[in-house]
Amino acid sequence: MNEYALLDSGHGRKLERFGTILLDRPCAQAVWNPSTPALWKEADAYFTRKDGLEWRGREALPESWIASIEGVCMKLATTDFGHLGVFPETRDLWRWIRERIEAETKTRKAPLNFLNLFAYSGGATLAAAQGGAHCCHVDASKGMVAWARENAALNQLEEHPIRWIVEDVNKFLQREERRGRRYDAVLLDPPSFGRGKSGELYKIEHALLETLQLVKNVLSDQPAFVYLTSHTPGFTPTVLSNLLRQLLPGGTLEQGEMLLQGEDTVLQVPSGTWTRWSI
Numbered sequence: 001m002n003e004y005a006l007l008d009s010g011h012g013r014k015l016e017r018f019g020t021i022l023l024d025r026p027c028a029q030a031v032w033n034p035s036t037p038a039l040w041k042e043a044d045a046y047f048t049r050k051d052g053l054e055w056r057g058r059e060a061l062p063e064s065w066i067a068s069i070e071g072v073c074m075k076l077a078t079t080d081f082g083h084l085g086v087f088p089e090t091r092d093l094w095r096w097i098r099e100r101i102e103a104e105t106k107t108r109k110a111p112l113n114f115l116n117l118f119a120y121s122g123g124a125t126l127a128a129a130q131g132g133a134h135c136c137h138v139d140a141s142k143g144m145v146a147w148a149r150e151n152a153a154l155n156q157l158e159e160h161p162i163r164w165i166v167e168d169v170n171k172f173l174q175r176e177e178r179r180g181r182r183y184d185a186v187l188l189d190p191p192s193f194g195r196g197k198s199g200e201l202y203k204i205e206h207a208l209l210e211t212l213q214l215v216k217n218v219l220s221d222q223p224a225f226v227y228l229t230s231h232t233p234g235f236t237p238t239v240l241s242n243l244l245r246q247l248l249p250g251g252t253l254e255q256g257e258m259l260l261q262g263e264d265t266v267l268q269v270p271s272g273t274w275t276r277w278s279i
């Protein structure tokens with residue numbers, strides 16, 4: 001009952017259960033009909049962007065609560081933008097990262113150094129830590145890094161080797177390169193538009209090539225994988241994998257859609273794209 005579940009989608013909305021709480025939120029790509037209309041009446045709260053940003057039913061929700069998502073406990077809270085502190089479409093990626101790191105650690109008989117860029121509330125950082133990696137978690141938002149650290153404590157990972165960095169990603173990577181710090185595995189989920197710690201503008205179409213080159217410069221001699229995801233319209237799986245193909249010749253490239261998924265009968269909801277390069 002403490003898990004995440006997608007229950008239904010349609011008419012531009014999605015119905016999801018986060019632990020014990022049922023939420024009805026916008027989902028522009030769900031242009032089809034809802035499959036189980038009766039279920040939607042049970043939603044505890046509803047978020048709309050129609051006339052400004054507005055939650056209905058928010059006052060009845062707890063200020064924050066905890067849900068388990070792909071084996072990671074996450075603190076959730078309704079933010080003014082309709083976000084909750086987790087993007088559940090990244091669940092499959094967390095599982096892949098945890099399993100890949102576990103397998104590589106066994107082969108190498110040493111912990112991997114994992115770098116999570118634009119790391120938000122830390123789900124992927126914590127999945128990598130559960131797999132045994134030493135982690136570095138980078139996000140420009142002080143509040144989000146604090147939230148991720150709370151999540152680490154919820155998962156009994158507060159003593160695990162994780163560096164928590166509040167910094168602009170490109171500035172951070174330049175510094176790491178100069179200092180000779182290297183990473184065996186990297187995940188990056190660049191936003192369409194973002195701000196660095198000192199207000200630096202990050203626009204994916206201009207900044208991503210530089211970020212990727214900097215990522216390459218901080219890869220170790222024995223890199224395990226580079227995982228790139230996007231929620232930006234037009235950044236299809238092929239766009240992402242073209243970027244990694246040019247950057248990292250050799251290895252294996254895979255690509256796909258990120259999907260919100262429920263039980264077998266529930267329609268899947270496309271929610272972003274991914275590509276990964278691995279050895």
Ligand SMILES: C[S@@+](CC[C@H](N)C(=O)[O-])C[C@H]1O[C@@H](n2cnc3c(N)ncnc32)[C@H](O)[C@@H]1O
Nearest residue numbers: 090118120139140141168169189194195196202
């Ligand atoms: C789309 S969210 C990432 C979602 C996250 N990877 C996940 O799956 O849960 C974007 C994050 O990037 C951060 N961000 C935006 N611009 C940044 C920049 N220039 N440097 C570092 N972090 C940035 C934001 O603070 C935000 O937490």
